[in-house]
Amino acid sequence: MEKGGIRHVVAVGSGKGGVGKSTATALLATELRRRGLTVGILDADITGPSIPKLLGLTGPLVDRGEGIEPSASRTGISVVSSQFMVEDEQTPVIWRGPLVTRLITQFFGSVHWGKLDYLLIDMPPGTSDVPLTVFQTIPIDGMVFVLTPQDLAALIVKKAMNMARELHVPLLGLVENMSFLNCPHCGERIELFGTGKVAKIAAEYGIPVLGQIPVAPPISGLSDQGRLDEHQGPEVGALADAFVRSVDEATKGQTTVL
Numbered sequence: 001m002e003k004g005g006i007r008h009v010v011a012v013g014s015g016k017g018g019v020g021k022s023t024a025t026a027l028l029a030t031e032l033r034r035r036g037l038t039v040g041i042l043d044a045d046i047t048g049p050s051i052p053k054l055l056g057l058t059g060p061l062v063d064r065g066e067g068i069e070p071s072a073s074r075t076g077i078s079v080v081s082s083q084f085m086v087e088d089e090q091t092p093v094i095w096r097g098p099l100v101t102r103l104i105t106q107f108f109g110s111v112h113w114g115k116l117d118y119l120l121i122d123m124p125p126g127t128s129d130v131p132l133t134v135f136q137t138i139p140i141d142g143m144v145f146v147l148t149p150q151d152l153a154a155l156i157v158k159k160a161m162n163m164a165r166e167l168h169v170p171l172l173g174l175v176e177n178m179s180f181l182n183c184p185h186c187g188e189r190i191e192l193f194g195t196g197k198v199a200k201i202a203a204e205y206g207i208p209v210l211g212q213i214p215v216a217p218p219i220s221g222l223s224d225q226g227r228l229d230e231h232q233g234p235e236v237g238a239l240a241d242a243f244v245r246s247v248d249e250a251t252k253g254q255t256t257v258l
């Protein structure tokens, strides 16, 4: 498939679920958008689609003749998700693998994304059918991995990283979520789950740690209200800077005709 008017396609994955992959994807999109860039999110996490909830979006998806129209957040992030195809938040998509993979392929090829600087793909956790399809059919520039500093998250993310590497997808870097907590009373930085693991994995794979996101009540609060794109913080700014650098580095020498 062709990238069309999309400058960069980047997958965001994790090993385990619940580490904040969707949160990191939405925060990254938010910060890139804040800089005036055009950003879309393809929510490929079919069994646990979270992006619509985080950004306060609902369906349905419509086709006005140029392809399926993405839904747009208040701040202008374009989103396509399987969540827009079901009646309510509790209804699951119970589809067999081939149907799911066809849907993801359509989310890329049959959606009228228009011109985008970045399309982020919120991948399902793990190493199933869907990541395989994404790697084999969508022209992605690279992949970013989200993990927490806990042993289990660190262990399982390596499976996803090894899968990407085996399929020749450039590993762009790691995002450490829930790295620390700033005490609201004394400001002390508390490292809830320890330190050092993420840096060690980054060194092992020869890739950068792109950023560290703290456990922050405003992040979960805004997520619950569907307004995560209002969040602003120095850590997310630094993450976006490192992300842009890493994508530029990985795609150096490539020309995209927009």
Ligand code: ADP
Pocket (backbone or CB within 6 Å): 014, 016, 017, 018, 019, 020, 021, 022, 023, 024, 050, 177, 178, 213, 214, 215, 216, 217, 219, 220, 223, 224
């Ligand atoms: P995943 O996509 O990896 O399954 P989510 O992004 O859905 O994980 O996050 C899981 C839960 O943890 C959500 O309720 C989210 O609001 C919360 N969460 C994630 N990251 C943070 C953070 N840095 N601070 C506070 N809450 C967070």
